[in-house]
Amino acid sequence: MSGSSSASSAPVLGNGALNGSAAAARPISALIRQRLQAAGVPFLANDNVADHLRDGELELLEREVTERVRDLLRSLLIDIDNDHNTEETPERVARMYLHEVFKGRYHPQPKIASFPNVKQLDEIYTVGPITVRSACSHHLVPILGHCWIGIKPGQRVIGLSKFTRVADWVFSRPHIQEEAVMILADEIERLCEPLGLAILVKAQHYCMKWRGVKELQTSMVNSIVRGDFRHDPALKAEFFELVKQQEAQYS
Numbered sequence: 001m002s003g004s005s006s007a008s009s010a011p012v013l014g015n016g017a018l019n020g021s022a023a024a025a026r027p028i029s030a031l032i033r034q035r036l037q038a039a040g041v042p043f044l045a046n047d048n049v050a051d052h053l054r055d056g057e058l059e060l061l062e063r064e065v066t067e068r069v070r071d072l073l074r075s076l077l078i079d080i081d082n083d084h085n086t087e088e089t090p091e092r093v094a095r096m097y098l099h100e101v102f103k104g105r106y107h108p109q110p111k112i113a114s115f116p117n118v119k120q121l122d123e124i125y126t127v128g129p130i131t132v133r134s135a136c137s138h139h140l141v142p143i144l145g146h147c148w149i150g151i152k153p154g155q156r157v158i159g160l161s162k163f164t165r166v167a168d169w170v171f172s173r174p175h176i177q178e179e180a181v182m183i184l185a186d187e188i189e190r191l192c193e194p195l196g197l198a199i200l201v202k203a204q205h206y207c208m209k210w211r212g213v214k215e216l217q218t219s220m221v222n223s224i225v226r227g228d229f230r231h232d233p234a235l236k237a238e239f240f241e242l243v244k245q246q247e248a249q250y251s
């Protein structure tokens with residue numbers, strides 16, 4: 001009976017998910033978790049773990065999550081064996097979490113090249129609205145909104161569409177909005193080292209609309225200002241003025 005054996009042969013870990021003898025092996029998530037812990041790498045809901053996944057492990061993880069979702073549906077007393085509507089729901093939900101709505105945890109950052117600021121541009125510009133989609137860490141229900149990014153260029157620049165790509169990657173994780181904005185700011189600073197960076201996010205939280213207080217109109221707005229936007233009130237005011245103009249264009 002391998003179920004109770006404490007065979008700690010690490011190489012077989014995760015294989016159970018492949019051949020279906022799940023009871024015989026530890027789930028692949030246990031192996032990856034152990035690796036993350038050994039490396040001292042945080043794996044909170046809004047952290048990315050792509051660098052610590054080896055070839056083929058994401059597929060194994062998808063199979064494991066599928067089985068756990070199947071268990072969840074069973075525990076919710078949904079007759080998945082007879083209900084044609086939920087027949088492939090576990091597969092769909094696992095795929096959705098790992099490759100769509102939480103892809104920012106499991107997939108590496110999209111390739112984003114930066115270029116030298118050869119013309120020494122030092123005027124600020126804003127990009128937005130960029131649609132952001134996330135889910136709250138507390139209930140795993142959607143957060144949907146828009147984001148505006150203001151840049152005072154430094155030595156390097158990135159293409160405008162790259163802001164959308166990096167925002168999508170950062171927001172596609174379970175989050176709380178305040179931390180999402182900070183993580184996005186860190187990533188943009190890392191990519192192009194601007195002299196100033198400002199980000200504004202306005203989002204609707206479905207954990208307040210769909211459940212809980214069921215408040216349909218409430219949104220959350222927060223911003224972060226760094227570098228010259230932080231030190232120069234006129235520059236900060238200019239950012240919010242530009243955002244207002246961009247918003248007016250689409251309302």
Ligand SMILES: [Zn+2]
Nearest residue numbers: 136138139207
């Ligand atoms: Zn929530």
